[in-house]
Amino acid sequence: MKIRLRELSHFDKEAAETLIQKDHGLHPDDKYLKPGRIPHIWCPGCGLGVVLTTFIEAVRRNRIPIDMCSVVSGIGCTGRVAGYLDMDTYHTTHGRAIPFATGLALANPQMSVTVFSGDGDLFAIGGNHLIHAARRNVNLKVICVNNFNFGMTGGQVAPTTPLEAKTSTTPTGNAEPGFNLPYLAHAAGAVYVARWTTFHPRQLAHSISQALNKKGFTFVEAIAPCPTGYGRPNKLGSGLEEMRFYRDMTEVRNGADPKLAEIRLREKFIVGTFHDTDRPDFLENYDRNVVSRVKSKQKGKEKGKAA
Amino acid sequence: MKFWRLPLDAEAHSIPQGTVNIIESRCKGCGFCIEFCPNGCLKQSKRFNVKGYHPPELIFHAEDCVECGLCSLICPEFAIFTELKEAKKITEDDIQKVTTRYSRRDRRSFKR
Numbered sequence: 001m002k003i004r005l006r007e008l009s010h011f012d013k014e015a016a017e018t019l020i021q022k023d024h025g026l027h028p029d030d031k032y033l034k035p036g037r038i039p040h041i042w043c044p045g046c047g048l049g050v051v052l053t054t055f056i057e058a059v060r061r062n063r064i065p066i067d068m069c070s071v072v073s074g075i076g077c078t079g080r081v082a083g084y085l086d087m088d089t090y091h092t093t094h095g096r097a098i099p100f101a102t103g104l105a106l107a108n109p110q111m112s113v114t115v116f117s118g119d120g121d122l123f124a125i126g127g128n129h130l131i132h133a134a135r136r137n138v139n140l141k142v143i144c145v146n147n148f149n150f151g152m153t154g155g156q157v158a159p160t161t162p163l164e165a166k167t168s169t170t171p172t173g174n175a176e177p178g179f180n181l182p183y184l185a186h187a188a189g190a191v192y193v194a195r196w197t198t199f200h201p202r203q204l205a206h207s208i209s210q211a212l213n214k215k216g217f218t219f220v221e222a223i224a225p226c227p228t229g230y231g232r233p234n235k236l237g238s239g240l241e242e243m244r245f246y247r248d249m250t251e252v253r254n255g256a257d258p259k260l261a262e263i264r265l266r267e268k269f270i271v272g273t274f275h276d277t278d279r280p281d282f283l284e285n286y287d288r289n290v291v292s293r294v295k296s297k298q299k300g301k302e303k304g305k306a307a
Numbered sequence: 308m309k310f311w312r313l314p315l316d317a318e319a320h321s322i323p324q325g326t327v328n329i330i331e332s333r334c335k336g337c338g339f340c341i342e343f344c345p346n347g348c349l350k351q352s353k354r355f356n357v358k359g360y361h362p363p364e365l366i367f368h369a370e371d372c373v374e375c376g377l378c379s380l381i382c383p384e385f386a387i388f389t390e391l392k393e394a395k396k397i398t399e400d401d402i403q404k405v406t407t408r409y410s411r412r413d414r415r416s417f418k419r
Contacts, residue, residue, distance in 0.1 A: 044337045
């Protein structure tokens with residue numbers, strides 16, 4: 001029997017790249033994306049693209065010029081966002097997105113600084129930075145994409161993994177309960193706390209655009225399906241099935257106590273805008289308590305010298 | 308059920324009609340747009356794209372697209388978007404169509 005094999009052709013990188021370049025500009029969102037970077041590396045069924053689309057929609061809705069918008073992200077799947085957006089973006093070291101963004105926000109107060117990072121980056125290694133930035137009320141907009149595990153490194157257990165959930169490092173079930181992120185951010189002093197899933201893209205876009213308008217530390221949690229890292233070991237199915245799960249198992253409750261927003265495996269959880277207040281942000285407090293007092297002291301000294 | 312007249316404020320409103328544009332080479336076949344399109348305008352096609360996924364395609368009732376933009380918002384791949392084609396006036400046929408669509412007789416309501 002003669003077996004005819006298909007002739008193998010070498011991968012033509014140039015042709016593939018020209019194809020990708022040719023596609024750029026077809027979509028109206030492409031002017032916010034770096035040319036030649038889409039298609040992104042995220043898995044089919046991943047919710048990160050949805051969060052990125054809603055963020056672009058929120059920026060467009062608020063008419064923030066691209067020059068005045070900057071995005072800082074940490075390490076992980078979500079950290080790739082900085083590489084895809086055609087703005088002033090920075091891909092920092094693991095967990096240090098908020099310190100970098102704090103410096104950026106203090107150096108240029110007119111700039112809208114968004115921290116776009118994952119749960120493993122913001123709450124595992126960068127947990128302290130987040131609570132202190134929230135306590136100081138630095139003018140930062142934090143978007144935390146929560147997929148309940150460390151996705152990029154192979155689905156290890158993260159501080160947000162619910163109790164009894166299986167991951168690659170907890171094959172018999174997680175023994176630790178996960179963080180309740182909105183409650184934590186609220187307790188640390190964030191002025192705006194919201195949680196939505198990727199099944200609620202309109203509400204998420206509205207929430208992000210509200211957060212971009214606010215002054216102070218805002219926190220938006222976006223729950224995203226992770227079919228490879230979290231869905232597969234927990235038998236949650238593909239990304240689409242996880243989206244159906246979010247449709248059936250979420251309850252929109254705006255203004256609810258964030259204490260109730262705990263997530264347990266395969267149980268109903270609440271989404272919505274939990275907290276929305278105003279309080280003086282870091283620069284305002286610093287100007288009032290340090291800068292103005294030092295200036296008045298210096299004036300007194302100068303007067304003394306003149307006399 | 309049959310409506311015997313148009314709504315009184317029918318002239319103040321219009322039905323937007325959109326065109327769905329699909330950039331097929333970007334699609335990774337997650338199926339979010341097909342599942343969550345409120346009017347059920349999309350279905351999975353049988354052909355393959357460059358990556359080997361089945362991209363979505365418009366079904367026969369393509370004029371049902373009301374340019375809500377949910378598909379472009381929910382697509383993680385920046386592969387689908389809608390454009391406003393025209394905004395047409397409300398006629399009695401439209402009212403009838405909408406009532407049958409959301410009644411149980413329509414087959415597409417069973418899909419969801």
